[in-house]
Amino acid sequence: MSWTNWFRISGKSLFGIAFSLHRLTGVVLAIYLCMHLTYLTSLKFGKEFYESLIKTTVSPTFLVFDILLILAGVYHGVNGLRLILHEFGLAYESRRTLLYAAFVLTLVLWFVASYQMYRFVMGV
Amino acid sequence: MEEMHTRRVLEPIAWILQLISGIFLTVLVTFHFYVTHFVEHNAMEYDKVIGRFTDPAYQVMYVLLLLFVSFHAFNGLRAIILDTNFGAKHARAVNTATFLLFFAVFGYGLVLLFSF
Numbered sequence: 410m411s412w413t414n415w416f417r418i419s420g421k422s423l424f425g426i427a428f429s430l431h432r433l434t435g436v437v438l439a440i441y442l443c444m445h446l447t448y449l450t451s452l453k454f455g456k457e458f459y460e461s462l463i464k465t466t467v468s469p470t471f472l473v474f475d476i477l478l479i480l481a482g483v484y485h486g487v488n489g490l491r492l493i494l495h496e497f498g499l500a501y502e503s504r505r506t507l508l509y510a511a512f513v514l515t516l517v518l519w520f521v522a523s524y525q526m527y528r529f530v531m532g533v
Numbered sequence: 534m535e536e537m538h539t540r541r542v543l544e545p546i547a548w549i550l551q552l553i554s555g556i557f558l559t560v561l562v563t564f565h566f567y568v569t570h571f572v573e574h575n576a577m578e579y580d581k582v583i584g585r586f587t588d589p590a591y592q593v594m595y596v597l598l599l600l601f602v603s604f605h606a607f608n609g610l611r612a613i614i615l616d617t618n619f620g621a622k623h624a625r626a627v628n629t630a631t632f633l634l635f636f637a638v639f640g641y642g643l644v645l646l647f648s649f
Contacts, residue, residue, distance in 0.1 A: 439610050
């Protein structure tokens with residue numbers, strides 16, 4: 410399969426779109442894992458250096474990236490648990506309902522986590 | 534249309550471990566996010582981070598998180614690449630590269646965690 414198939418929407422079922430999104434968010438999160446460890450390396454350069462980076466990145470400017478990252482993480486987690494349920498032979502007859510439920514749960518958890526991130530960054 | 538399923542390209546044991554690590558990760562990543570963003574405003578200050586890095590209970594948690602997340606990330610990436618025409622043609626190289634990446638990220642995370 411060509412990886413460009415991920416971006417094709419026409420002719421795809423909702424399950425196919427969920428599958429593509431799962432892979433796309435997985436790649437985003439794998440890249441973020443490497444960035445996160447690189448970021449944490451700044452701890453080795455001392456308190457002042459680390460906290461100057463924190464001041465820059467934990468800021469309203471970066472909030473939009475944080476919120477998009479949360480969306481990727483929440484979607485990948487919720488959709489992953491849905492897939493795991495079916496892989497263990499559970500609730501397969503309700504797979505369409507569970508797919509809708511996964512989308513709704515993703516939006517709810519995204520909102521809660523993003524609001525908390527907003528409060529954290531703004532210090533309120 | 535060909536079946537779209539990651540199970541199709543992974544060995545059974547790699548697929549099962551992907552599912553198991555995924556279950557652990559939902560718990561561990563949620564806990565990590567909770568500790569760093571929900572509990573207190575200064576959770577990401579230098580002293581707080583070093584405090585967690587040197588606390589034995591957190592060390593166990595972080596070792597498990599590092600193990601599961603690096604395995605899940607690079608086993609997942611391996612499956613995605615193997616599922617392309619390029620990956621199918623160069624399976625051995627893809628397996629080696631993603632294993633080395635897993636090893637490097639997990640190892641580097643451990644070195645960082647235990648260096649304070």
